[in-house]
Amino acid sequence: MKQRHYHTDDARWQAVENRDANADEQFVFGVITTGIFCRPSCRARHPLRQNIRFFQDIHAAQAAGFRPCKRCQPDKAPLHQQRVERIRRACELMDAREETITLEALAQEMAMSPYHFHRLFKSVTGLTPRAWQTARRHQRLRDALTQGEAVTPAYYQAGFGSGSSYYRDADSALGMTAKQYRSGGKQLSLRYAVVDCHVGRCLVAQSARGICAILLGDDDATLIAELSALFPHAERHLAQNDFSDILEKVIACIHAPDTRLDLPLDFQGTLFQQQVWEALRTIPAGETVSYQMLAAKVGKPNAVRAVASACGANRLAIIVPCHRVIRHDGKLSGYRWGVARKAALLQHEAKKET
Ligand SMILES: [Zn+2]
Structure with a gap:
């Protein structure tokens, strides 16, 4: 975590005056005249400074006899965190189902209006609930394919509906007809x-x-x-x-490169490139493989050069850890974002291992 600067009462008062949300996890303030304590970002009208006492945390404030403010609820998780938590639950719900869940059903499940749920979902994930479900299905399809499953069963397993939209969906999932990307992202x-x-x-x-x-x-x-x-x-x-x-x-x-990013990824590349990128994602932090090993992993032991160029075409640094591929003699070889940076990344991950 970043070091914050709320060490003095002056700095704390400043944060209260600015309703600085960055200070929210750093301290709370109690108001002597009301017996209530607040987060620095509380929207309520400010008391006089002389009536304020600062506390390290909610426990200290409660021990001194203050009660939590009903408005900013300093005894609960930050509002923002509560909202993210809700969306996380909605995502789990969608993942657990094969079929697409409607906005209305999701909103009902989360005890929110469809309008508010949609807006909150989009602000947290950047996607609409429908786009999120589609992206996850695509991700599952890619996962199934890299495990060597035949396309059609993989497709059904990934939760696509009836076969009618098979080619259209599979194409967009695999990037094979992604013409807009080939032409440099028109309409994107x-x-x-x-x-x-x-x-x-x-x-x-x-x-x-x-x-x-x-x-x-x-x-x-x-x-x-x-x-x-x-x-x-x-x-x-x-x-x-x-x-x-x-x-x-x-x-x-x-x-923390061992944590898997639970956001949909928009891989755009040929089927082969996507297979290489998915294979890269199975290399744990702290380990490296050679281009030869990676080529064997995707079932094309002779395609070492193509594998190397797929690594070079990676657009998702670190999340698709192409920096974990080195030459078979142990030399670092190239990296799209500089060999020095590759060395730094590997060193960072090696440290984590011990
Ligand atoms: Zn408050």
């Missing part, structure tokens, strides 16, 4: 943001289907240029605040 709309990570700057982009690019670099301009080169005709929008949950999830996965 992406949102993106650039943030810090432990190996420099990181650009995260999301399409309607899921996370479509995670790029690493030293400066934002280069990263944005790389994104334009990958999706030259797509509409690219700098993301707003509602992208922050997604960013947080991606960055958490980048820092």
Whole structure:
């Protein structure tokens, strides 16, 4: 966690005055005249400073005889976390069912109006519930295919409906007819943001289907240029605040590479590239494989060069860990985002192992 700066009462008061939500997990304040304690971000009118006492946490405030505010509910998980938790439950529910669940049924299940549920779902995942379910089915189809299952049973297992839309769905899932991508993403709309990570700057982009690019670099301009080169005709929008949950999830996965990202991924590539990328995702953090081993893993032991170029075409840095592939003599070989960065990533993961 980042070091915050609320060590002095002046800094704390400042945070209260600004209703600084970043301070919410750092301290609470009690109001002597009412006997109530609040989070720094509480929307209620501010008391006079002289009537305020600061506490490390809710336990200290309660021990001093203060009761939690009904408005900001400092004794409950942050509102934002409660909302994310709800959406997580909705996702589980959708995963557990074969068929598509309607918006109305999901909203009812979550005790929310369809309108609010839809809006909240989209702000947390970046997708509509329907798009999310489609993306997950596609993901299951890819998973089944890389386990070597025949296409048709895999397709049914992945929860696609009747066979009529088989080719259309399979094509879009596998990226084989994804003409819009081949032509550089015409009619495609992406949102993106650039943030810090432990190996420099990181650009995260999301399409309607899921996370479509995670790029690493030293400066934002280069990263944005790389994104334009990958999706030259797509509409690219700098993301707003509602992208922050997604960013947080991606960055958490980048820092702790053994956690699997539970967001839909928008892999766009040939079937072969996608097989290579899925195989890469099975290499645990702290381990490396050679290009030869990876080629054997996807059942094409002679296609070492094609495997290497599929690694080079990876657009989802770290989440698809192409940095875990090294030459059979142990040399690092190349990396799309620089060999020094590859070395740093491997070193970071090796440390985690001990
Ligand atoms: Zn309050």
